[in-house]
Amino acid sequence: xxxxxxxxxxxxxxxxxxxxxxxxxxxxxxxxxxxxxxxxxxxxxxxxxxxxxxxxxxxxxxxxxxxxxxxxxxxxxxxxxxxxxxxxxxxxxxxxxxxxxxxxxxxxxxxxxxxxxxxxxxxxxxxxxxxxxxxxxxxxxxxxxxxxxxxxxxxxxxxxxxxxxxxxxxxxxxxxxxxxxxxxxxxxxxxxxxxxxxxxxxxxxxxxxxxxxxxxxxxxxxxxxxxxxxxxxxxxxxxxxxxxxxxxxxxxxxxxxxxxxxxxxxxxxxxxxxxxxxxxxxxxxxxxxxxxxxxxxxxxxxxxxxxxxxxxxxxxxxxxxxxxxxxxxxxxxxxxxxxxxxxxxxxxxxxxxxxxxxxxxxxxxxxxxxxxxxxxxxxxxxxxxxxxxxxxxxxxxxxxxxxxxxxxxxxxxxxxxxxxxxxxxxxxxxxxxxxxxxx
Ligand SMILES: Cc1cc2nc3c(=O)[nH]c(=O)nc-3n(C[C@H](O)[C@H](O)[C@H](O)COP(=O)(O)OP(=O)(O)OC[C@H]3O[C@@H](n4cnc5c(N)ncnc54)[C@H](O)[C@@H]3O)c2cc1C
Numbered sequence: 001x002x003x004x005x006x007x008x009x010x011x012x013x014x015x016x017x018x019x020x021x022x023x024x025x026x027x028x029x030x031x032x033x034x035x036x037x038x039x040x041x042x043x044x045x046x047x048x049x050x051x052x053x054x055x056x057x058x059x060x061x062x063x064x065x066x067x068x069x070x071x072x073x074x075x076x077x078x079x080x081x082x083x084x085x086x087x088x089x090x091x092x093x094x095x096x097x098x099x100x101x102x103x104x105x106x107x108x109x110x111x112x113x114x115x116x117x118x119x120x121x122x123x124x125x126x127x128x129x130x131x132x133x134x135x136x137x138x139x140x141x142x143x144x145x146x147x148x149x150x151x152x153x154x155x156x157x158x159x160x161x162x163x164x165x166x167x168x169x170x171x172x173x174x175x176x177x178x179x180x181x182x183x184x185x186x187x188x189x190x191x192x193x194x195x196x197x198x199x200x201x202x203x204x205x206x207x208x209x210x211x212x213x214x215x216x217x218x219x220x221x222x223x224x225x226x227x228x229x230x231x232x233x234x235x236x237x238x239x240x241x242x243x244x245x246x247x248x249x250x251x252x253x254x255x256x257x258x259x260x261x262x263x264x265x266x267x268x269x270x271x272x273x274x275x276x277x278x279x280x281x282x283x284x285x286x287x288x289x290x291x292x293x294x295x296x297x298x299x300x301x302x303x304x305x306x307x308x309x310x311x312x313x314x315x316x317x318x319x320x321x322x323x324x325x326x327x328x329x330x331x332x333x334x335x336x337x338x339x340x341x342x343x344x345x346x347x348x349x350x351x352x353x354x355x356x357x358x359x360x361x362x363x364x365x366x367x368x369x370x371x372x373x374x375x376x377x378x379x380x381x382x383x384x385x386x387x388x389x390x391x392x393x394x395x396x397x398x399x400x401x402x403x404x405x406x407x408x409x410x411x412x413x414x415x416x417x418x419x420x421x422x423x424x425x426x427x428x429x430x431x432x433x434x435x436x437x438x439x
Pocket of ligand 1: 010011012013014015016033034035036039040041042043055056057058059060235236237238265266267270296297298380382383384408409410411418419420421423
């Protein structure tokens, strides 16, 4: 049973775990309540037969500084858990290399500008317009009076359609998981600046060498429990106990849990029913109801162990497959993860048909590979919130108008798209405000 001094964290995804670990680091007592039987939320381990994979292939970036700091706090050895690769994008179109972006060892943003200058697949004039855009966003010379779509921004910056197709669209879709014609230019610019303009290593691609649960959730849980906190699984919070605009606790199916501080780190669609009965939070409820969601499908294809891809990460345009990640780096030789971000015709296919079409695309792209042994499809319909133009205007702050009630999660007001880094930043920020308030 939680006492009034305990902070209750609702949700054991990366936002909840980061908030709980940070409060623990500051000596606060926490109880984390997670409805599922497993921690990690959308970034967690699932089983594909004997293989520990993830409920969706994830890629992290060197710019995820808060995530990397958190991993170290809870005792993760970054060198043994993460493979770091300097920026390298290999894009194929109809089985042929179409575009390559390789960053040389130069300080940011020169590394990006030099990579663009020598990028095979672009004409000279495309290289110059891309470089000019890169200089403008790195120097903060692009001022948006109001949010636009990413496509409108790129057209305004004179990026021609082929350049958009080869470079900006795959980056935007991978980062925001939202089609470029509706995606927020403001959020896209923030991602571009954070990734390419501060430090060369920010644009490194980071691939976990373990499954995602073994990366953070397992370590974070141990860190919290060893310092006196509680992590309870199978505990769905069904009601918030509020009196006179002050939180007094939460109710799970079995019992009330008293607490003077409660942090909801669950997605907007799960927050909504909890906030709806609270008149003081009508505006927040209204905004949360306006969130929409985007899918991500991951198709894991298992080949014999000796099959490997030329590059750990490579992209495709013109078919269903968008990215191919060789899971050899996470100790699973022969296992390929094909990622499809955002909506599209693939969402109307059965898993069997989607698997068939993806395997056919892989056979065309890699004719020397043998037939796969097994395939596993996971489609998350609400993988991320839709990061549309003007989204930042409806994203809530951590603090609410109810005393002691807080919101965290990838959808809160971090300026980031729905990513692990956004989730972690929101959790850390929320924990620090709780600590600061109590000083
Ligand atoms: C397929 C896929 C691929 C992705 N790829 C990437 C990527 O490559 N890079 C990247 O950075 N990000 C990626 N993301 C996004 C990233 O996973 C999320 O942004 C991040 O995990 C969100 O964390 P969160 O803690 O905010 O929310 P969640 O992970 O959704 O955590 C919320 C938790 O709350 C629990 N919960 C819900 N309701 C209740 C309740 N009433 N009571 C108690 N518990 C409750 C849920 O079970 C869940 O565990 C991907 C996401 C998906 C799904």
